[in-house]
Amino acid sequence: MKLKRLRIEHFKRFRAPFEIDGFADGLNLFAAPNESGKSTVTEAIRAAFFERHRSTRVEHLRPWGDSAATPTVDVEFEMDSKRYRLTKAFLGKKRCDLTIEGQAPLDGVVAEDHLAQLLGFKFPGKGASAPEHMGIPGLLWIRQGTSHELAQAVTFAADQLRQVLGESLGELTSSGGDAVLQAVEAERNELLTPATGNPRGEFAAALQRKQELASTLSSLERDIAAYQGSVDRLATLRNDHLRDEQERPWASLREQLRSAQGRLDGAQGLQTRQESEQTALQQWRMQAASLRSELDAFARDDAAVTTRQKTLELRANAESAVIAEMQSWERRHAEQVAAEAQARRVLERVRAVGARVETSRAVAELANTVASMTDLLSRAREERTRLTRLQAEAEGLKVSPNDLEKILQLSSSLREVDVRLEAAATTLDFDLLEGQTLRMDDEQVSGRERRTVVGRTELFIEGVGRIAVQAGGETIAALMAQRESQSSEMGAMLRKLTVANPAQAQERARQAAQRLQDARASQKVLAALAPEGVDALEAELASRTLRMQEMRAALDELPEPDQADALLPNQAAALAEAGRALAALEDVVTQLNQSRVTAGQAQSEHATARQELAAAQATADDTQRAERIAAARQSLSDALAREAAAAHRLQATAAELQNVNLALLRQDVDRLTRSAEQLEDAHERRRQDIMRLEVDLETRGALGLEEQSAELRREQDAITRRAEELARLAAALDHLLSLLREKRSALARRLRAPLQKHSDRYLGILFPGARMEVSDDLSPGATTRLGPHGPESGEFEELSVGTREQMGIVARLAYADLLQEAGRPTLLILDDALVNTDDERLGQMKRVLYDAAQRHQVLIFTCHPAAWRDLGVAPRAIGG
Amino acid sequence: MALRLLHSADWQIGRIYSQFEPDDAAALFEARFTVVERLAALARERSADAVLVAGDVFDAQTVSDKTIRRLFNALSGYQGAWVMLPGNHDAALAESVWTRAHRLGVVSSNVITCLEPAIRIIGNRFAVLPAPLMQRHTYGDLTEWFSSASTPEGLPRIGLAHGCVQGVLADELDSANPIAANRAVTAGLDYLALGDWHGSRRLDERTWYAGTPETDRFRANDSGQALWVEVAAPGATPEVEVLQTGRYRWRQVEGRLAVSSDVDEVTRTLAGVGPEDVLQLRVSGVCDLNGQERLRQAVEAARARLRALVLESQELRLEPTDEDIASLRADGYVGEALAQLRNEQTGDESDKAREALVILARILNGRSNTSAAANTEARV
Incomplete structure (x- = not known):
């Protein structure tokens, strides 16, 4: 597609008719400053194609302030070597005419739809055209500042691109293949987890249930086996029980036991006799011993009288010796008491004499003190009177x-x-x-x-x-x-x-000062006389006087001095003498007391010995004693005879016992008892076991174990069938899904190849050695470039705005090549498309664009004419 | 007056059919009780002297109490003597389903359970010589004592045993519980009522297997029957009449598919089934998508009509025709995947490939239907 001529009238900035004629087939550079109508031109081209002429949502196309105008765009272009002329008038006199070289002219919606079909875009259901409707032109006609945003534009053009690519590859595209793939994936993901392919949902539940059932069943089967084992055991037990009931094996043992017991009983009678004979012998021995000791006691009584007499004599002698010693101590005690009293009297006299001397001296001293204090007091009193006077005068x-x-x-x-x-x-x-x-x-x-x-x-x-x-x-x-x-x-x-x-006044002042000075002097005198005040002095004097009187009275109390006083020892000597006398007295007292105690003891021992002798004598003198001794002697000889007889009997019995093996007899009885009991116990135990087993089996039988297990097995079979079915289904779905994915991926690779080829070509100009992946949705993917540190790879969205801008244009040029190869019309419009590109890259981009312009018409709008000077075409102005 | 006996065996009460769906299995479980009621009605109508049940009354020793009660309730339609023999499934062990039944107190006085090998005189009309199994498996002939046992003069001698008659049933030669082939003769029996074989079978003029009264497996000839036995007098040859008692017809249908009309034949067979049918359908061979779909629909339709259906189609190979593929309108990579699945039909994992092919066909069919309904919608 090549634009040839564009005429605009009543269109936004261009109120007056404006015409661009003589578009070149290749590059067309429109350079104009801002606000001069560059964007209006591109908008006019867009409006002419994308907006319905009857649209009411195109008010913005009118020149500003002219609400009655009819914006009109008249565009001539060449496509498939045919000349087209499209005239579109909006808002006012709405009109759309399309003349095609060599065909009948079209008008209105038919003309618009024809163009949309040819160029690969759509019209919105209603309202203004939006990017999602613009298809291929939306991709190739780059609006200002959007060249780096590519993904969406590609998405909106994807259908057309696919169609084109598909056509170029024959009829390989699948009509809604992805929907099939999604359906398979959804079904597969109901049974398997998307990531790991593990069972889930019903499939997982079935497997789980199957496992549960297997475990329940195996436990149930164990129960059944146990039950059957119990039944068998019951049968065995019952047989054994019945046999024993009939045979009664314990009965013969009981018979043997009875005879063994008889033998044991006999042997045990002999032993009892031996034991009683032993006891009798023991008794006679004890009887004889007792009698012997009685006779010994009688002999000891006689000996006791003699011993006691000797003791009495010893005690009497000891007593008299002790009493003599005591009397001697009593004498010495009286002497020492007198000596001690004398020493004490001398000490008292010495002390009285000392006290008198001392008191007299104190009285004399006190008299002196009182006299001097009395004098001092009278002087102090005078001085105080004078001071008082002087102070009064000074005040006056x-x-x-x-x-x-x-x-x-x-x-x-x-x-x-x-x-x-x-x-x-x-x-x-x-x-x-x-x-x-x-x-x-x-x-x-x-x-x-x-x-x-x-x-x-x-x-x-x-x-x-x-x-x-x-x-x-x-x-x-x-x-x-x-x-x-x-x-x-x-x-x-x-x-x-x-x-x-x-x-006079002066004189009075002087006198007053003189009096004050005198008063201060007098105060000092008074302080010297009575430092603590006159009253304190008076009090002390009174106290001293009283003390003196008391001392005098004390002196009068002391004994009169005596002539003999001169002969007295001094006080220390007297004190020592008195101490010595007292210590000696205490010694004597101790000795005396001790001897008194000894004497008392001796007397008491003497008395005891006398009594003991009397008692022993009384015993020995008893009149019946002789009879008793005689009787005891008789009894003893009798007992000894009996003892000998008993010993003889015992010996005979022991000899007899030695012939019988009692232990063996006991063991026989024990063994037979145990055997019989064991048999009986076993019989009883078996009876109880049977009973327990019967109860147990009754209880367990009621559970219907086999019926349960059959029912569970039925469920297990069902769930196993279901699980296998689901496993088959899951495997098939998984297989189908991977197959579809594989095929789709292979197809996508084939589809992308041509686009990749064109993209590589342009990228090679911009970044030699660089490569841009084309992703499944045909948008640019990872880009690999040669960086300073080797190849660097990054997603398109991660590149800088400038780079993305350049790559965006490169990608679009690749799409354009592809479209052209498929015989589709291409026209590239770049409205200020490389504003973020530096000079060096811009240079490369100019090479890219120049290369693309060999195959496509390219319109470049810029406000920087200088930057595009070396594009190889002269810039054209717009407007004025 | 002739002695009239109803001979049955192998009731297998409490049996559960694991190969069927729960409701079908339940119905077949129920059928074993209702057939007993039917036997009771027959015995009453024909004024039988006794009903002989030659073993395996119960399918297992530990059935539930409820099952035991139901069985004995089902006997109430006939007030005459029920002579029951323990078989290998319900042997008279130390503790058995029989001892439980007695403990439950559900065994009424007209029910004679022969738990020991001892002669019983029934209603002073005939003597029964029972050979109950008292262990799970016996390798000796339990009927041996019949030969030496004497019974009251003038009463017919009727043997009752459960096991495998030697030398007759070739495929069960070495099975347990053997019974001598000429026992009826050696023991001077007027009739030997046998159980264990699930089909009705005459061994000699005095020795019969009654078979189970309600069929319980696909491979059982002449099952679902009971025997009417009349003994005119001791020593006379008994007259035996076979009576139909079963409700459900167990059938096996083999469908070998090669051409499209083979599918039609199978669907015709399926169309003929009724609510009394228990069907095992085994299909094999080759079939196209269309045939597969027709087969599926026929099976689903039949499933809703008959009692139970087991479908075995592992041997069936799916080979879509070019028309099949064209009708699916699979283009692009889906078309490639479809083609590959067709090729895989002959490979190692043909099962998986077939299943995948069916799924893909189903999805594509669904899609073409919906897209036809909504073809005005804009393509995305």
Whole structure:
């Protein structure tokens, strides 16, 4: 397909008719700045083909602000060596005319559908055309900024591409083969897991159930076998039981047992006799021993009397010796008591003498102390009186330093005012005649006098009259007032201090200071005399005085001194003597007590020995004793005779017993008893076993084990059949699925081959040595290029936008080649399609495009004419 | 008056048919009770002196209590004597289905269970010499004692045994429970009622197998019957009449398919079956897709009509014709897959290939139907 001429009227930017004529068969480069109508041209081409002329959804095609216009596109093109002219008017006077060289013209929807069929696109059911309807032109006519988005465009064109590829390969495509494949896959995945092919769903359940049944059945079969075993055992037991019931094998054993028992009983009688004879012999022996010991006791009684007499003598001698020793200790005790009393008396006297001397000395010392303290106290009292006086005087004379200063200040100030007054005052010099007087105010003036006047002063001269003198100067009055106020203040101050003048005030202050100084001196004296105060001194004196009186009273209590005192030893010696005397006394007392105890013991032992002798004598003197001794002697000889007889009998029995083997007889009885019991027990056990087995079999029989197992086996057979059926089905489905996949994959490979060929050709120009896989859906897949580190592989979607843009165009060119080979019309429109491409790649892309333009008409719209200068065609302008 | 006996055997009560679907198996299980009721009705109608059951009354020793009760309930239609003999399935062991039945108290007084080899006089009309199996398998002839046993004068001697008559049934030569072939003669029996063989069978004029009254396997000739035996007087030759008692007809149908009309024959056979039929259909040979589908539909239709059906089609090979393939309209790679499956029909895994082919055909058929219904829809 080759565009020849395009005319636009009332179309968006082009209100006035606009025409492009003389499209080249190969490359056509339209260069124009932005907003100059490039996109309007491409949109007009799209509208002419893709939009129904009757569509109401194309308002946007109208020029702006012209709601009555009829956008019209008139396009002439060549296809299959035939000239086509398509005129389409929208919105206003809707119209579609198609003239085809050598054919009857078409119009309206028929014309539109004819073109759609030829070019490979669809019209929407209603509304404006969308990318999914645009098919092959949608793929080859690249809108601004979409050259890198390829997958969707390929999807929308897939049907047509498949058709084309299919045609080129003969009738190999399957009508809805994928739907069949999906159906098979779905059925297969119901029975097998998609990934591992393990049974699932009903198949897995059937296998599971089969296994469960097998295990249940085998356990049931074990039960049945056990049951049958029990039945057999029951039969055996019953037979054995019946046989024993009839034969009674234990009966003969019981008979043997009876005779063995008889023999044993006889032998056991002999042994009993031996035992009783043994007992009798033992008894006689004990009887004889007892009698012998009785006779021994009688002999011992006689010996005892002699022994006791000797003992008594020994005890009496011992007693008298001990008493003599005790008496000697008593004497020595009396002597030592007297000596100790004497030593104690001497010690007391020595102590009394010492006490008197000591007390007298203390009394004398105390008298001295009391005298000196009394003197000190009287002095302290005087000094305290003086201090009190001085403090009172000082208080009376006290002048506040502020007051004093104030007074002195006022006095000085008054003097100054007076001087100034004097200076300012009018001086009146009187030099009166003798005897003449005059009165100045109320004062008599006579002789030579000088007065100063500061105020209005009247001079009254008798007989003359009054002369009023008025002191001049303005300051007089002020000074007068100042003096008046200051002197009144001074007066008040002096009155407060009750002094006549400032000098008196000063004197009073000085006196007050003198008194204070005297008082401080007096205080120091008092502190020296009574550091803790006069009252404390008084108290201590009183206490000392009392103590002295007490000491004196104590001295009076002590004994009068004696002449013999001089002969007394000193106190230490006396004390030592008294101690020695006491220790000696204590020794004697201890010895005395000990000898007393010894004497008591000796006396008591003596008494005991006497009593013992008396008792022994009494026993020996008993009158019946002799009879008893005689009787005992008789009994003894009797017992000895009997003992000998018993020993003889025993010997005879033992000899008899030795001939009979008792142990063997016992073993016989034991053996026979056990045997009989075992047989009887076994018989009884068997009877119980039979009973238990019967009960057990009754219980188990009611379970209907074989019926159960038959029923289970039926289910097992059924489920086995089902599982086998499903296994067959699953295997068949699996086989079918892999077969279909294999065939489909082989077909896809065959289908892709031509596309791959064209793609390799263009890619070789762009990236020498590169290769792009074509995936099953015919969209570009993994791309392998030679990178700095060897071949690099990546999915199309992972490439950079620029690279994808270039690859997108390469892929589209490959599709175009393919379509052309299948005799389909091709037209490539690139609207600013390589904006993300760098100069170097753009250079390669120009080679690619130039190559493609040898076979296809290519329209390139750009706003960068400089970049395309070396494309080999002159750029054409649009608009104006 | 002649002695009139109804001779039956091998009731196999409690048998479960594992080769069938649950409901069919249940119905066949039930049929064994109903045939006993039918026997009772026959005995009553014909005023039998006794019913002889020659062993294998029960299929197993440990059937459920319910089954035992049901069997004895089924006897209630005939109040005369039921003389029952334990067989190899229900031998009179120390503990057996018989002892259980007695314990359950379901054995009424007119039922004589011959658990020991001892002569029984039934209603003072005849003497029974029973040879009960008392072990699961016996290798000696249990009927031997018949020859030396004496019975009251003037009463017919009727032997009752379960086992394999020696030298007659060639294929069971070395089986257990042997019975001497001339026992009736050597023991002076008027009639020897036998059980174990599931078809009715005459061995000599006095020795008969009754067969099972309700067929229970496909390969059993003359089963589903009972014998009416009349003995005019001791020593007289008994008159034996074969009575039909079974309800279900067990049949085996072999279909060897080679051409399309063979399928028609099989479908005709299937069309003729009724609710009393228990059918085993074994098809083999070669068949095209169309035939396979017709066969399938015929089988499904028959399955709904007859009592039970077992289909064995492992030997059937599927060979789609070119028309089959064309009608499937499989083009593109699906067509290639179809072609390969056809080739695999003769290979090692032909079963799998056949199954796969059937599935593919089914899916394609389904698709062509739906796409025909919706061919106005746009192709995607």
